[in-house]
Amino acid sequence: MDLILDGIIKAIKLLIAGDPEVLGITWLSLKVSGTATLISVGIGISIGMIVALTRFPGKKFVVSVVNTGMGLPPVVVGLFVTIFLWRNGPLGFLDVLYTPTAMILAQAVIATPIVMGISIAALQNLPAKLRLQILSLGATRMQMVWLLIREARLPLMAAVMAGFGGVISEVGASIMVGGNIKGYSRVLTTATVMETGKGEFDVAFALSIILLVLVFLVNYLFTLIQQRERPR
Amino acid sequence: MNNSNSIISVEDIKVELGGVSVLDIPSFCLNSKEFVSLIGPNGSGKSTFLLVLNCLLKPVSGRISYRGNDILSRDDVIRFRRRISMVFQEPLLFDTTVYKNVASGLNIRGVKRAEIHERVMRYLKWFNIEHLAHRSARKLSGGESQRTSLARAFAIEPEVIFLDEPFSALDPPTRHAITDDLETIVRQTGITTVMVTHDQSEALRMSDRIAVMNVGKIVQTGVPSLVMNNPVNEFVANFVGMDTILEGRVEEALDGMVTVSVAGREIEAVGRLQPGDKAYCCIRPENVAIELRDPDDLTTARNVFPAKIVDIDSMGPFLKVTLDCGFPLVSFVTREAFASLGLDEGKPVFATFKATAVHLIQGSEQKF
Numbered sequence: 001m002d003l004i005l006d007g008i009i010k011a012i013k014l015l016i017a018g019d020p021e022v023l024g025i026t027w028l029s030l031k032v033s034g035t036a037t038l039i040s041v042g043i044g045i046s047i048g049m050i051v052a053l054t055r056f057p058g059k060k061f062v063v064s065v066v067n068t069g070m071g072l073p074p075v076v077v078g079l080f081v082t083i084f085l086w087r088n089g090p091l092g093f094l095d096v097l098y099t100p101t102a103m104i105l106a107q108a109v110i111a112t113p114i115v116m117g118i119s120i121a122a123l124q125n126l127p128a129k130l131r132l133q134i135l136s137l138g139a140t141r142m143q144m145v146w147l148l149i150r151e152a153r154l155p156l157m158a159a160v161m162a163g164f165g166g167v168i169s170e171v172g173a174s175i176m177v178g179g180n181i182k183g184y185s186r187v188l189t190t191a192t193v194m195e196t197g198k199g200e201f202d203v204a205f206a207l208s209i210i211l212l213v214l215v216f217l218v219n220y221l222f223t224l225i226q227q228r229e230r231p232r
Numbered sequence: 233m234n235n236s237n238s239i240i241s242v243e244d245i246k247v248e249l250g251g252v253s254v255l256d257i258p259s260f261c262l263n264s265k266e267f268v269s270l271i272g273p274n275g276s277g278k279s280t281f282l283l284v285l286n287c288l289l290k291p292v293s294g295r296i297s298y299r300g301n302d303i304l305s306r307d308d309v310i311r312f313r314r315r316i317s318m319v320f321q322e323p324l325l326f327d328t329t330v331y332k333n334v335a336s337g338l339n340i341r342g343v344k345r346a347e348i349h350e351r352v353m354r355y356l357k358w359f360n361i362e363h364l365a366h367r368s369a370r371k372l373s374g375g376e377s378q379r380t381s382l383a384r385a386f387a388i389e390p391e392v393i394f395l396d397e398p399f400s401a402l403d404p405p406t407r408h409a410i411t412d413d414l415e416t417i418v419r420q421t422g423i424t425t426v427m428v429t430h431d432q433s434e435a436l437r438m439s440d441r442i443a444v445m446n447v448g449k450i451v452q453t454g455v456p457s458l459v460m461n462n463p464v465n466e467f468v469a470n471f472v473g474m475d476t477i478l479e480g481r482v483e484e485a486l487d488g489m490v491t492v493s494v495a496g497r498e499i500e501a502v503g504r505l506q507p508g509d510k511a512y513c514c515i516r517p518e519n520v521a522i523e524l525r526d527p528d529d530l531t532t533a534r535n536v537f538p539a540k541i542v543d544i545d546s547m548g549p550f551l552k553v554t555l556d557c558g559f560p561l562v563s564f565v566t567r568e569a570f571a572s573l574g575l576d577e578g579k580p581v582f583a584t585f586k587a588t589a590v591h592l593i594q595g596s597e598q599k600f
Contacts, residue, residue, distance in 0.1 A: 129320055132288050136318035137337040138388070140310060147336075151327055 003201060010202030011209055021183070026210055029187040030218075032100050033168040036107030037115075040163050043108075044115030045156065049145065051116075052123035053131070063120060069113025074106075078176030081106040085177065098179035103187070106173040111163035118162055122155030123148060157226035161219050168215055188214070237263045238300075239392055239424055240285060245294035247280055247448075255280045255291070255448040262392065267418065267425045269435035269456075272445035273471065278428040281445065282396050285426065286318055314341060317385040318394040321401060323377035325369035330361060330380050333369050337388040355383040358417055375406035382414060386421075395427040399434070411438075432472055433593050436460065436512060444468045457512070475552075475562035476515040479595065482507050490592065495559040500534040501590035510595030517552060519589035520563035523582045524573055534587040537561070541579050555583050 014022065051062060083089050085097040085105075096102045126148060134144045149156060171189035178185035180194060188211045195204040240262040247255035255277045262268060262285070270278040283289035287296065287309045296303050298312050317337065325333050331352055338348045356362045359379040364372065369380060378398060385393055398414075399407045415438055418425055429435050435442050436456045443453040452464045459468065460477040480494035482505045490503045492511050499513050527536060537557035545552040550564045553575065561583050565575065575581070 127322065127324060129322060130324050132283070133318070133320060133324040135288055136286055136313060136316070136394075137340050137384070138310065138314035138317075139340050143340055147326070153327075 007201040007205040011206035014203065014206040015209065022206065022210065024183065025186050025188055025191050025207070026214065028100060028185075029168060029189070029211070030214065032103045032174075032187060033107060033164060036104045036111055036167050037160065037164040039104070039108040040111035040115045040167075041160055044112045044159065044163065045119045045149070048116040048119030049123060049148075052120045053148075063117075066113050066117045066120060070117040072110055072113060073172070074110055074170045074174075075172035075176065077106050077109050078173030081109065081173065081177050097177060098181065098185060100178065100185055102177040103174050103185060106177045107167035107170060110170060110173060111167045114166050115159045115163040118159035119152075119156060122152040122159065125155070126151055154226055157222055161222050164218060164222075165215060168211070168218075239264050239298065241297050242285065243295045245281075245284055245291045245296070247277075247284060247289065247291045253448060255284065257281065257284075257294075257450060260443075260450065262424060262426060265422045265424055266440050267427070267438055268441045268443060269439040270426065270428045270443050270445055271430070271432065271435050271471070275447075276445040277448035278445050279396055280448070282318075282394050282426065282428055286316065286394055287312055288318075314388075315390055316392045316394065317388055317390040319378075319381050319385045319396065319398045321397045323369075323372075323374075323381040325372075325377055325380055325384075327370060328368070329366050330356070330369055330372070330376075331365040333380050334383045334387050337384055341388065351387050351389070352383075355387040358386070359383040359413060373406075374402050375410060378402060378410060379413075382410075386417065386423075390423070392424045392426065395425065395429075397428050397430065400430060432460070433514075433591070436477075436593050437595070444471060446471070460512075475517045476513075476520075476560065478513040478515075478559050480511055480513060482509045482511050489587065492590075492592070497537060497558050499590060500587040501592050502588050503590075503592035505592060505594055512593040512595055514591035514593060515561065515585055515589060516591075517562040517564040520555075520561060520583055520585045522553065522555070522563055522565055522569075522573065522575065523584060526582050527584055535590075536582055536584045539581055539583040541575060541577050541581060544575075544577055555581070557583055 048066075051059065051066070081102065082097065084091045085094065085102055086092055087097075096105070130151065131144060131148070134147050139147060169189065171193055174180075174185075174187055175190050175193065178187070178190065180186050180190040186194075188207050192204050192207045192211070195201075195207065238261045242257055242260050244259070245255060245257040246253060270281060272278050280289065284291050284296070287303060298315070301308075303309055303312050326336060334352045334355055335348050338351060343351075353362070353365075356365055359382055361376060361379045361383060364376060364380070369377065372380065378401075382398065399410060402410065411434060418438070427435075427438070439456050441453060442456050442459045443450045444459060445451065452459055452468050457477065457479050460472050478492075478494045478499070480492040480499065482490055483493045483498065484491040485505060485507055488502055488504065490501050490505050490511070492499045492501055492513055494513060501513060503511075505511055522539075526538075539555040539557040539561065541553055542556045542560075543554035545554075547564065550566060551570050553563045553565050553570075555561045555563060563583065565573075573581075
């Protein structure tokens with residue numbers, strides 16, 4: 001019991017002091033996971049849109065594959081990204097293994113199917129005739145896509161939140177492709193794993209609290225955007 | 233077919249679904265300021281035809297032209313769609329306010345803000361939904377939603393409006409109220425309209441022309457009284473259901489009772505029309521009885537006409553007897569009654585039906 005209490009007290013002290021190393025770790029977490037989410041939103045929503053709105057043979061199979069991808073274990077992703085980025089791997093020439101770039105890449109691979117899967121469900125959930133209605137209002141294809149995205153904005157924002165939540169809390173792939181290098185590729189989750197392993201519970205606590213607050217703040221922001229302009 | 237008055241004309245339109253032909257229209261022409269109703273059973277291709285006319289569904293073959301110019305490229309299609317609008321059976325509103333829904337077609341066209349405001353307010357008022365302007369479209373009743381959808385379609389001030397059973401999901405009182413408002417607006421604007429409907433009285437009341445569809449083909453087209461009274465085949469006759477539809481004019485109206493003059497005879501009916509109104513008296517054959525003597529003091533029927541049997545058709549347990557009372561009247565008689573009355577072609581009889589058996593439809597003056 002003392003262990004927990006001590007941990008919390010030390011954590012709060014650490015937070016108030018504004019330790020530069022902790023701040024650096026926090027900022028990198030936000031940067032890596034934010035960028036990865038942005039990439040996954042770009043790919044996930046656009047491909048999700050195509051899958052949801054077009055008819056092609058094997059569509060059900062594709063949707064199943066995407067849905068399976070939503071539960072992709074981060075360590076598996078970490079393994080494959082490592083192999084790809086390994087010096088003599090297919091993407092070895094990029095020379096980005098054990099850098100934040102590699103972490104962004106791995107996290108984007110994890111988040112993309114999540115965003116895509118929820119986007120497909122969201123867009124398929126719109127009334128089938130809505131597209132015809134939008135076109136009959138004189139919309140161009142781009143205007144139609146934009147109006148459909150607006151119409152599905154609640155579940156699409158949920159897709160973004162799920163994607164971000166999936167990668168900010170992920171640790172396996174980040175350690176494998178980032179290496180948890182101090183002051184370079186150390187993020188909140190990898191640092192927490194390390195500090196806990198060392199028995200430094202107070203630091204681990206502080207990092208965990210920061211992680212929770214961060215996730216909360218980002219989701220709160222998304223929720224504000226999501227619920228904006230909702231008429232009464 | 234290529235008259236200068238035509239807005240949209242189609243030729244040799246064929247639509248297939250999984251190799252099966254679902255629409256086959258050799259030619260159809262929509263004239264300016266015309267109100268056309270497409271009627272027919274489910275699956276007859278009415279809605280499919282409407283989608284083709286809208287350029288929302290590409291036929292496997294055929295030509296669609298707008299004011300004499302074929303619609304070919306994607307740009308042609310967009311340009312064409314910006315001159316028409318469509319209301320579906322479901323309101324299909326956007327998840328925003330009523331105001332923004334009505335403005336959406338104008339926003340798509342890049343109309344200036346001030347003009348959007350002016351037009352949206354005008355059409356909200358026309359459809360009696362001004363007070364709902366800032367309400368969420370998700371919180372409207374069925375009638376209010378469909379009014380919003382109609383206002384959205386009219387706000388772009390299209391040349392042609394397409395209505396795909398816009399009222400069929402509404403309860404009868406709501407439906408009547410909206411139909412009344414729509415009719416007024418269509419009359420005032422003189423907008424060219426194509427409406428798909430199941431409701432014959434709706435079609436009869438509003439149309440200049442009715443096209444009856446079956447299995448993907450137009451089986452008959454013409455002015456409503458022609459289609460209703462002179463069906464080209466059994467299918468149309470059965471589909472329109474009312475074997476007797478008589479055109480007349482209201483002579484007298486008192487306490488909900490109306491006297492309609494039809495071909496010089498007077499038919500008593502229950503209804504709320506005014507003297508001078510054009511009216512259609514629709515009488516179902518099962519409501520018409522045949523007597524040998526003048527039954528004036530024997531029954532409570534308000535309408536008795538001396539008649540002559542001109543035709544007898546077998547309809548299973550019934551016989552369909554067509555009478556000439558100065559106007560044509562159809563009656564269903566059981567085989568038993570037919571035998572016991574000793575009926576036969578050419579025999580003089582009396583036809584009777586109650587005032588309540590007459591379905592009155594107000595005809596419109598501007599039309600027909």
